[in-house]
Amino acid sequence: GAVVSQHPSWVICKSGTSVKIECRSLDFQATTMFWYRQFPKQSLMLMATSNEGSKATYEQGVEKDKFLINHASLTLSTLTVTSAHPEDSSFYICSALDRLASSYEQYFGPGTRLTVT
Amino acid sequence: AQSVSQHNHHVILSEAASLELGCNYSYGGTVNLFWYVQYPGQHLQLLLKYFSGDPLVKGIKGFEAEFIKSKFSFNLRKPSVQWSDTAEYFCAAGGSASKIIFGSGTRLSIRP
Numbered sequence A: 001g002a003v004v005s006q007h008p009s010w011v012i013c014k015s016g017t018s019v020k021i022e023c024r025s026l027d028f029q030a031t032t033m034f035w036y037r038q039f040p041k042q043s044l045m046l047m048a049t050s051n052e053g054s055k056a057t058y059e060q061g062v063e064k065d066k067f068l069i070n071h072a073s074l075t076l077s078t079l080t081v082t083s084a085h086p087e088d089s090s091f092y093i094c095s096a097l098d099r100l101a102s103s104y105e106q107y108f109g110p111g112t113r114l115t116v117t
Numbered sequence B: 001a002q003s004v005s006q007h008n009h010h011v012i013l014s015e016a017a018s019l020e021l022g023c024n025y026s027y028g029g030t031v032n033l034f035w036y037v038q039y040p041g042q043h044l045q046l047l048l049k050y051f052s053g054d055p056l057v058k059g060i061k062g063f064e065a066e067f068i069k070s071k072f073s074f075n076l077r078k079p080s081v082q083w084s085d086t087a088e089y090f091c092a093a094g095g096s097a098s099k100i101i102f103g104s105g106t107r108l109s110i111r112p
Helices: none
Strands: A004-007 A010-013 A019-025 A032-038 A044-051 A067-073 A076-081 A090-097 A106-108 A112-116 B003-005 B010-014 B019-021 B024-026 B032-038 B045-050 B056-058 B064-068 B073-078 B087-094 B100-102 B106-111
Touching: A004 A090, A010 A019, A019 A032, A019 A090, A019 A112, A032 A067, A032 A076, A044 A067, A044 B100, A076 A090, B003 B087, B003 B100, B010 B019, B019 B106, B024 B073, B032 B064, B032 B073, B045 B056, B045 B064, B045 B073, B073 B087
Parallel strands: A010 A112, B010 B106
Antiparallel strands: A004 A019, A019 A076, A032 A044, A032 A090, A067 A076, A090 A106, A090 A112, B003 B024, B019 B073, B032 B045, B032 B087, B056 B064, B064 B073, B087 B100, B087 B106
16 A cells, blocks of 8 residues: 655754654655644644645645745655744644545655654 | 534543544535544554545445535444544545645544
């Protein structure tokens, strides 16, 4: 089945630094990937839609200059949290759409837990 | 506005009990509906999905869901739950190849 990986699985950084999270589709090509964040005991909130070769589309209330998204290839999207602050601590999850599949199922990565100290 | 509502925040059942988790959606146009499960410490997995056709959808692990268009509902059911079904369950809705909106989730606890 379709597999999506994320790296790193967890990261601790100091306030003011930047952190990059990678999302890879391992056995399929994904023209579209999505980035979510999940707070403890809460649902997934969509942050942005990442399209290969074009600018990401951000949801209302998400700062695009703070959460930089790059989708440079059909198998890789990256999320960079710039100038991280403790309130950015969260669980970040990506998902990917298989461009060749007839279904519209998203395949989810295992998530990255970010802790900003 | 597009939204997905799950009214049960936490459900506690005994093993072998029947399960029904409610999900209502508000979505313009053609809608695709999903149920995802998140076991403790694991990532989201798709339980089942509805795109078109038979409104009664069967998924993995004995789960099923029924799409009732007139009620804007897509409730998840299982006739007999097991302890291993303890998890967080998310209902979601989306259009074709577009973003998915998740409900707030329902935590299911099964007493052995």
